[in-house]
Amino acid sequence: MIRSSPYILQKTTLQQIMLKVIYALIPGILVYIYFFGWAIISNLLLAIGVALITESIALLLRKRPLKPYLSDGSAILTSILLTLAIPSIAPWWMIVIGVSFSILIAKHVYGGLGYNPFNPAMVGYIILLVSFPLEMTHWVTPINMIEHTDKLLLNITQTLQYQFFNLLPTHTNIDAITMATPLDELKTALNSSAKTVSEIKDEGMVYGYIGGIAWEWLNIAYLIGGLWLIQQRIISWHIPIGFLSALFLMALFFGTDIDQSASPLFHLFSGATMLGAFFIATDPITAATTPKGRIIFGAGIGILVYIIRTWGGYPDGVAFAVLLMNMLVPLLDYYTQPKVFGHDSSPKE
Amino acid sequence: MHTMWSGGLKLKGYKTISNQQKSITAPIPNTLIIPLQQHIGQLTHPVVQVGDKVKKGQCIAQSKHFISAAVHASSSGTVTAIENHPVAHPSQLATPCIIIKTDGKEEWITHHGTSNYQQLSRAELRDRIGKAGIVGLGGAVFPTQVKLTPPSDTRITTLILNGAECEPYITCDDRLMREQASEILQGMAIIAYILKVPHVIIGIEDNKPQAYQTLQHALSQTALFPQLNVEIIQVPTIYPAGGEKQLIYTLTGKKIPSYELPAQQGIVCHNVATCFSVYEAIVKGIPLISRLVTVTGQKQGFNVRTLIGTPIQDLLDYVAYHPTIKHTLIMGGPMMGTALSNTRIPIVKASNCILLQDTPPFEQTMPCIRCAQCSHVCPVNLLPQQLYWYARSKEFDKIQDIHLFDCIECGCCSYVCPSHIPLVHYYRYAKTEIWNKEKQKQKADLARTRHEFHLFRLEREKKEKAERHKKKKTTLNKTKTDAIQAALQRTKAKKQPTNNSDKNTMQNDPNPTDSHSQVSTPDKDKSLL
Ligand code: SF4
Ligand code: SF4
Numbered sequence: 001m002i003r004s005s006p007y008i009l010q011k012t013t014l015q016q017i018m019l020k021v022i023y024a025l026i027p028g029i030l031v032y033i034y035f036f037g038w039a040i041i042s043n044l045l046l047a048i049g050v051a052l053i054t055e056s057i058a059l060l061l062r063k064r065p066l067k068p069y070l071s072d073g074s075a076i077l078t079s080i081l082l083t084l085a086i087p088s089i090a091p092w093w094m095i096v097i098g099v100s101f102s103i104l105i106a107k108h109v110y111g112g113l114g115y116n117p118f119n120p121a122m123v124g125y126i127i128l129l130v131s132f133p134l135e136m137t138h139w140v141t142p143i144n145m146i147e148h149t150d151k152l153l154l155n156i157t158q159t160l161q162y163q164f165f166n167l168l169p170t171h172t173n174i175d176a177i178t179m180a181t182p183l184d185e186l187k188t189a190l191n192s193s194a195k196t197v198s199e200i201k202d203e204g205m206v207y208g209y210i211g212g213i214a215w216e217w218l219n220i221a222y223l224i225g226g227l228w229l230i231q232q233r234i235i236s237w238h239i240p241i242g243f244l245s246a247l248f249l250m251a252l253f254f255g256t257d258i259d260q261s262a263s264p265l266f267h268l269f270s271g272a273t274m275l276g277a278f279f280i281a282t283d284p285i286t287a288a289t290t291p292k293g294r295i296i297f298g299a300g301i302g303i304l305v306y307i308i309r310t311w312g313g314y315p316d317g318v319a320f321a322v323l324l325m326n327m328l329v330p331l332l333d334y335y336t337q338p339k340v341f342g343h344d345s346s347p348k349e
Numbered sequence: 350m351h352t353m354w355s356g357g358l359k360l361k362g363y364k365t366i367s368n369q370q371k372s373i374t375a376p377i378p379n380t381l382i383i384p385l386q387q388h389i390g391q392l393t394h395p396v397v398q399v400g401d402k403v404k405k406g407q408c409i410a411q412s413k414h415f416i417s418a419a420v421h422a423s424s425s426g427t428v429t430a431i432e433n434h435p436v437a438h439p440s441q442l443a444t445p446c447i448i449i450k451t452d453g454k455e456e457w458i459t460h461h462g463t464s465n466y467q468q469l470s471r472a473e474l475r476d477r478i479g480k481a482g483i484v485g486l487g488g489a490v491f492p493t494q495v496k497l498t499p500p501s502d503t504r505i506t507t508l509i510l511n512g513a514e515c516e517p518y519i520t521c522d523d524r525l526m527r528e529q530a531s532e533i534l535q536g537m538a539i540i541a542y543i544l545k546v547p548h549v550i551i552g553i554e555d556n557k558p559q560a561y562q563t564l565q566h567a568l569s570q571t572a573l574f575p576q577l578n579v580e581i582i583q584v585p586t587i588y589p590a591g592g593e594k595q596l597i598y599t600l601t602g603k604k605i606p607s608y609e610l611p612a613q614q615g616i617v618c619h620n621v622a623t624c625f626s627v628y629e630a631i632v633k634g635i636p637l638i639s640r641l642v643t644v645t646g647q648k649q650g651f652n653v654r655t656l657i658g659t660p661i662q663d664l665l666d667y668v669a670y671h672p673t674i675k676h677t678l679i680m681g682g683p684m685m686g687t688a689l690s691n692t693r694i695p696i697v698k699a700s701n702c703i704l705l706q707d708t709p710p711f712e713q714t715m716p717c718i719r720c721a722q723c724s725h726v727c728p729v730n731l732l733p734q735q736l737y738w739y740a741r742s743k744e745f746d747k748i749q750d751i752h753l754f755d756c757i758e759c760g761c762c763s764y765v766c767p768s769h770i771p772l773v774h775y776y777r778y779a780k781t782e783i784w785n786k787e788k789q790k791q792k793a794d795l796a797r798t799r800h801e802f803h804l805f806r807l808e809r810e811k812k813e814k815a816e817r818h819k820k821k822k823t824t825l826n827k828t829k830t831d832a833i834q835a836a837l838q839r840t841k842a843k844k845q846p847t848n849n850s851d852k853n854t855m856q857n858d859p860n861p862t863d864s865h866s867q868v869s870t871p872d873k874d875k876s877l878l
Contacts, residue, residue: 005683006683008709009712011769113715141494284720290732340755342604
């Protein structure tokens with residue numbers, strides 16, 4: 001190959017970027033383990049395994065070199081993000097289906113790394129959500145809720161038995177171990193106008209200190225990891241800030257009836273908000289690339305998340321919002337091109 | 350005070366490898382290889398022949414064309430050949446060179462200068478600078494006398510001296526400013542005098558405090574130009590701070606519009622080393638036959654005053670640099686230089702640095718992940734990933750719409766790209782393709798007009814023939830009719846030739862598109878200046 005200038009390069013590689021994103025997920029994963037148990041670890045291992053296998057198959061079929069593409073870490077990251085977004089006791093085949101769909105269809109059918117217009121993890125998530133809607137609501141009861149409810153806590157063996165062999169301890173059904181997420185619970189309650197927000201708060205089953213009970217800690221952990229990513233210049237601030245401020249403002253603006261709507265903070269610290277803002281929406285391949293475009297891209301997701309959560313058919317809306325905004329990326333990139341130096345002062349050409 | 354453009358890189362400088370010791374002078378090589386084209390503009394023509402004895406400083410090639418720069422013998426000796434020889438060029442092309450076997454006597458041609466330059470007319474000064482073969486030594490190698498001749502309708506208000514030297518490793522301007530501060534200032538005064546500018550700003554990156562202080566000191570010592578307001582400003586060390594439009598913006602807050610020259614905004618920019626050469630040419634009468642070259646990249650680096658035409662091998666030998674297969678030899682800096690495959694290539698006026706680098710390990714190129722790191726650092730605010738996309742798919746119209754030709758090839762984008770895509774390589778490719786297409790189009794247009802003209806002529810000849818035939822016929826017929834009719838007909842026939850000759854002049858009319866004058870593309874012109 002002809003070498004041409006520049007002859008010095010920054011040391012950062014794709015692999016390092018992906019690795020740092022994975023490191024930034026560690027606080028979130030630890031909190032996840034605390035509230036929802038160890039099953040997430042086996043899920044992650046399974047997902048990574050499936051990701052590597054499907055990625056290899058796709059690369060072989062497409063006659064691409066295995067080593068550089070397998071070691072870039074992108075497939076692994078996709079599988080981790082998808083796994084973190086679905087319930088911890090999801091059966092093994094859901095993970096296999098979700099991850100292989102992400103990698104084979106959402107990524108490689110569109111041309112592989114760098115060419116996929118839609119966030120692969122979110123495509124996988126949506127496929128699971130529409131195919132197995134029930135299983136996707138099976139979030140186990142968070143550890144801090146067990147004593148306040150009549151719910152059961154599965155140990156790791158019991159969890160694995162359920163995930164791999166669909167076996168639950170005798171006289172137990174799935175409802176005995178799972179409960180709706182705070183977003184879900186709140187939405188159902190408010191939609192049926194059964195209770196007011198303050199009543200729900202008093203029951204102590206939905207609201208934590210600032211956001212959704214248990215989920216707020218998860219969100220804080222993702223927020224910390226995300227801030228570290230910004231500090232490391234792996235992601236830029238534009239998308240998360242656009243996302244979070246739009247969501248906050250929407251909740252503020254449409255939530256004037258505080259007895260009938262979730263507070264802005266509740267929106268920020270519930271569900272997949274922080275995971276979405278810092279880790280999913282920031283996927284560079286499927287996001288807008290210009291600074292302005294990224295702010296609009298993030299804000300669009302924030303607005304859509306609020307709309308879906310409040311008026312839509314799903315308790316959370318990050319995945320749909322991200323995919324919808326993915327569609328607008330070419331437009332955003334086109335209309336937000338920065339002014340080129342020397343083209344801004346006088347339009348003389 | 351300075352304003353900052355967006356983007357750019359904080360690079361490790363590696364400057365101390367070579368800027369800690371005084372500059373040294375390379376010995377006279379046995380052979381000088383002096384290219385006829387060391388500047389941007391018209392090729393020069395040799396004025397010596399093989400076998401001629403030449404003296405040091407003797408003009409050996411020149412051009413009548415205004416945008417050109419004379420070439421001189423850097424030392425005395427005999428012309429042994431005028432032939433194609435490889436020079437530093439991305440494609441390692443061979444270009445015509447004059448080869449001189451030196452005799453080591455350093456016999457000078459008679460030359461004289463004057464420190465009373467204000468006695469001379471500005472035209473005379475420009476002419477002397479042109480005859481001395483001075484070009485911009487910052488790397489652009491644009492003939493200096495051209496830059497000193499702004500269009501009559503523009504008034505130059507600010508002269509900027511570029512002492513930024515923003516590329517890593519290179520320190521020749523740094524050393525020159527430390528060692529020849531007063532000469533640089535005198536050269537600057539000459540340029541300021543020619544341009545009639547009242548205000549000079551010298552821009553130096555803040556990683557060269559000694560150069561800054563030396564120049565400040567020299568300025569306070571020199572009382573040459575009381576009417577001249579000279580400022581020395583330290584600019585932040587952010588690559589590419591020394592890019593012409595970047596530096597102008599930093600120092601004056603003026604953004605030079607794309608497709609405009611700084612002169613149109615009343616600004617002219619010269620490199621500090623160019624000022625030194627102007628001083629030498631005017632005050633001492635010495636043409637541009639040597640320059641300071643940074644030789645660096647290994648443990649110890651040097652700044653070497655080197656005769657133009659010295660083979661790089663001689664220079665490397667002199668500083669005991671031994672390139673091996675594990676090294677990359679670069680002319681220029683690591684960000685914008687040219688890799689050399691051959692050490693027989695000569696030092697030319699543009700050669701500010703010879704960098705012998707350990708070849709870094711090969712990095713696998715991956716697909717673009719649209720991370721926009723590249724656009725974040727682009728000093729021109731371009732969208733490098735988009736340029737890359739269009740260059741790859743050869744969408745040359747679209748790539749120009751997003752301003753490919755504003756790219757200064759600084760390399761910032763390639764430097765940061767985590768996918769290690771050789772972005773600048775793609776831009777150069779696209780630019781070359783577009784230029785070639787442009788040239789081909791011009792040729793095709795020419796051919797088409799010729800063809801159309803040919804058809805037109807055939808058609809016309811056919812018509813004329815038919816007309817003549819008809820006339821003949823009618824004339825014959827009419828003779829049979831009455832005399833008056835015939836007389837009328839004759840007058841008509843007499844008129845006919847006049848019409849014909851009209852058409853003939855049309856044929857001789859030079860077709861405007863048929864002209865052979867080589868019109869270069871506006872973009873190319875822009876990049877030249
Ligand atoms: S830095 Fe490289 S990978 Fe990132 S957007 Fe630019 S070209 Fe693509
Ligand atoms: S090489 Fe061109 S596109 Fe890349 S950073 Fe420099 S000016 Fe921008």
